[in-house]
Amino acid sequence: MVLVNDSKQAEAGQQVQTMNLIQAITDGMRTMLAEDDRVLVLGEDVGVNGGVFRATEGLLDEFGEHRVIDTPLSEAGFTGAAVGMALNGLKPIVEIQFLGFVYPAYEQIATHVTRMRSRTLSHFTLPMVIRAPFGAGVGAPEIHSDSIEALFTHMPGIKVVCPSTAYDAKGLLTAAVEDPDPVLFLEPMRLYRGKREDVPTEKYTVPIGKGKRIREGEDVSVFAWGAMVPVAEKAAEEMAKENISCDVIDLRTLYPLDKDIISDSVQKTGRAVIVHEAQETGGVSSEVTSVINDTSFLYLKAPIQRVTGFDVPVPFFAIEHDYLPNPNRVKDAIKEAVNF
């Protein structure tokens, strides 16, 4: 029995525990490992070490080395092995240590993970989850900070989700594990140990494909995901003081996008600002722009604004905060939209 709950936090009467985002992810994996013995966790350092971020802390002791598997340093190899496991009835949760190290597994994902169902007319399916911490702002070395969600939203056959709260993290992860198809689960590193909130100890899911309005407003829509959600919220708070009210939406799922929440919001406000930390050109913001163009053309009162990373490799950490969108840049974009 799965409790579907899409409210922002736990409901009255639920058994809850306060957790930060990464604890909620661990709890989500524990919940699914306990419920379904087809579920496995594999990746580099996920076992004895409990993961370099401790996301799998304690899981090896609880479930044993046949369920929580330390693999060789071999992203293509263990992602490919997970394909074989999923073909053969298991439900692997693959951890890519940092999203920037998914590149070696790119061929496996682009040619097999995403195509096995279509090329066998659903004879073989791959219920698997690929988890990866991502994003800049934590002083990590090169490549560790890449934000490349758009390289997967353009890849038919995989869903892409990205929680920004502990509650959504557990709920989206359980939904991802239960999903009959592959799901890329992106974890904003910068929020791992951020805001703590009540998370139900029992199992629940947050639906894949649904965004979430986190602030109601009339003047401009602000879309964000992952670590950019708090940035957008902060900007919205400050704009409120200047009597500009923002409709702030955490998209949560990047493929398929929540077309309804996007169009509803823009048709209400007539203005849109999209915030993401990935490079601007070809980022998911362009797709959101296209969705607005397709659904809400006549409602637009101003050009859609993008507040994003730049068309440069994510810089070394001494200047990564100059690369990342911040509340000021978002506020400037909001003003441009409003004063157009």
Place this chain on the structure above:
Amino acid sequence: MVLVNDSKQAEAGQQVQTMNLIQAITDGMRTMLAEDDRVLVLGEDVGVNGGVFRATEGLLDEFGEHRVIDTPLSEAGFTGAAVGMALNGLKPIVEIQFLGFVYPAYEQIATHVTRMRSRTLSHFTLPMVIRAPFGAGVGAPEIHSDSIEALFTHMPGIKVVCPSTAYDAKGLLTAAVEDPDPVLFLEPMRLYRGKREDVPTEKYTVPIGKGKRIREGEDVSVFAWGAMVPVAEKAAEEMAKENISCDVIDLRTLYPLDKDIISDSVQKTGRAVIVHEAQETGGVSSEVTSVINDTSFLYLKAPIQRVTGFDVPVPFFAIEHDYLPNPNRVKDAIKEAVNF
């Protein structure tokens, strides 16, 4: 001395030869191999066999096996080796047998080819070209038909070009080899043996970053590249009979986009249709849409139309023509834009 010539065809007085697109590519490589002995060609079957499409036919005999290198079946390996060669003063032209087989080299491209200059503040640079045939419509097996230009236009540090004529093919290839930075050179398989035209036998370049207006019109702008250019042209011709005149533009370079030709055209017509064969979501069409939004918001009279492949893996060839945009689909989009 390089002759820069951006007219559609050769100029009066030039030594020319009639060639199809692939012959022009071979001629471009020959020209650069002859001019600069730092230039090498390497890849699978490029030597003795002259390439599976014969793009390197004759080059081994003319330049020898130190210049035209048959590599092991190892895309990551030889793309990485090309990085080492370029670091060390050479100018490799790497052939990826089909763009769908670039995935194993993705890590090398995403983390080294595109970043060597920025991470060494231009101490090390990588003047190299990656050539790859791409696109559907020739009855090739799975994966061979992928059209994934958007996976590279979102990757800072590499330029992406895609000719649709023999003249542009040679000119853009010589420009790519002379470019101080990495260039991904996409070759529309479907046009390899299509229209023949006069191509100068001497060296010339077509500037990277410039689109080309191939049909002048007033009512709607139609943007395309590669194998979709003839499809767009065909649609435009037929619309002309219905007294709708199209401004047809071959973008030719996908990163950086030719912002001026895009905005000039849309500001003239007020309507835009973008045609590409890649999957719709996250395709380069979304970026063109964003450029139009940023530059020409007030000029738009109708929503921008996308005529693209679908959000599905490129299907097996029995139905690939149902996947591919065709003149009828483009005409429908043009009408929707005009009758909005």
Place this chain on the structure above:
Amino acid sequence: MKEKYPLMQIVDGSGKLTSDSYENMITEEKVKDFYYHMFRLRTYDQKGKALQRQGRIGTYVPFEGQEAAQVGSALALEKDDWMFPTYRDHGAALAFGGDMVRLYLYWNGRVEGAVPSPERNIVPAAVPIATQLPHAAGAAMAETYKGTKNAAIAYFGDGATSEGDFHEGINIASVFKAPVVFFNQNNGYAISVPIEKQMNSETIAQKAVAYGIPGVRVDGMDIFAVHTAVTDAFDRARRGEGPTLIEAVVTRFGPHTTADDPTKYRDQEAVEKTRDEIDPILRLERLMKNLDMYDEAWIKETEQKIVDEVEAAVEEMEKFTPADPAVMFDHVFAEAPWPVQEQKEKLLGRSGS
């Protein structure tokens, strides 16, 4: 290294046993079974080439010359084992129980041709070279996890050994002692690239040393040698002793594909000349004659059955329900998300091309 990895042979080119100790393994039943399957593959393959020439299917990948390697290996599988073939191993798939009609459909650009028959775990051919090796490792690990005695086999060519996935797949299998057989058909070429340009090692079998697993080199034109080596490797796997790397040295008689022109890179006439001598089917016939097992009546009858089967399969393939564009939308996900749904409606509600 060739000394350390001698070419294992049971039946030599003249159809004689290389050692009397093998006599008891050669039963008439087995010989006929091998002959049946090899002739069946040969007939299917010849027909495939003819269909392509006649424009009745698309580009076809012939495997002529590799029948002993494909049949000998495929018949070593148990019914619940897993097969991970390449685009050249539809022969092995056929011998293992793959559906002939679908195996022709595949070459006609029909996705239906990639759908395995429900009775057999035959994963559709991996097109990107070597990507199937990690799959085989994972499927095998899953069998261990479930506590079965089932195993997996991955097919791949000499060129595939240069890809990272070859290495990563075998390394992972070796670390987890996965019950998997890595079966290499070394036909000496990757399209036009000869093995000397593909690797600096004298053999492929020796690459097993890198993983601390057994490496075996067999005459891939000798079906008994192949069958024995692969059967032994499966036994090891089922005993929990982990993976084995087998190199079957074979000759690809024809082009890489029907789109390839081998005369560009090798002396094709010389290859043709060797055929009488090395053809695995002729070798088996010689063995039959040497052992007085040559049953002409049976052969005639069997060959006729097979020819009829193939003709019928081709007919069925050509009568197969016409390709339906809808299938491209209906199997991307269990449920089509809105972009796929909208695109489907837009296309199918439309004039189309």
Place this chain on the structure above:
Amino acid sequence: MKEKYPLMQIVDGSGKLTSDSYENMITEEKVKDFYYHMFRLRTYDQKGKALQRQGRIGTYVPFEGQEAAQVGSALALEKDDWMFPTYRDHGAALAFGGDMVRLYLYWNGRVEGAVPSPERNIVPAAVPIATQLPHAAGAAMAETYKGTKNAAIAYFGDGATSEGDFHEGINIASVFKAPVVFFNQNNGYAISVPIEKQMNSETIAQKAVAYGIPGVRVDGMDIFAVHTAVTDAFDRARRGEGPTLIEAVVTRFGPHTTADDPTKYRDQEAVEKTRDEIDPILRLERLMKNLDMYDEAWIKETEQKIVDEVEAAVEEMEKFTPADPAVMFDHVFAEAPWPVQEQKEKLLGRSGS
């Protein structure tokens, strides 16, 4: 396999030569040179850890215990050779002639720290594991193409051997007989994953068999053994005989990085206990004493020089011109295309954070 790949040792743990035949190779000058460089690396490394603890730089990757491997290998290079280090080999870079100030800057998140000194071909550390091996092969092929006698060396760890690029890089180098040395530092761990879970092979040296090249296994705590093996490999390379794979068996005394807690996956106390016995610097001191080359005055003076050098380097690092956001835009391409140009103007014409 350990028998086939014995651990080559010239100086044993007690500081004695394992064979008299080595005597003539041990000159006082060499001993002092080795001591100087190892002590310099040790001092730089200790300081690096201290700076990180004090929050004066970011996460730091210590190499304590691997000084003999890094110095012994780096000193085998000629000035125009190519070095392809990992994030743990700034010691080797330093010994080869890398700039100490920049090597600290790197750990402070400054791209300036990745810029090589113009006199040496030191490619910035490869962060994605094993990706540098194909680069080394290619740089070496380019030297052959140019007809020089220069060679390249690629550094990598035991975990790196599981990546496809390890395999593809060495395979390509072996096919083209590229003048490159593949130098593995086997410290037994990939972060927390012990070598037994990384590979099923007993040694890393034996993986050379897969490529038909020599594999050598040396005691990586013995600087003479390392230096000799790497020098021999470079000689082979310069003679046009192709690549060599060297496994230097070492102990990483500390954590994987300053962010790592080794007690989660190994008995760190046990490691500490072995230090007196296996520390490569102490071993060299014992050798000096055994050979009456222990020159206390010289040591004191040298160590003081080094301490001063390091202090000065840290000071310079901290006085280095402040980070300028503009650099992220100015080196993506030779000329910034319009999106980069516009983004730069927008950001720098702005309040920023």
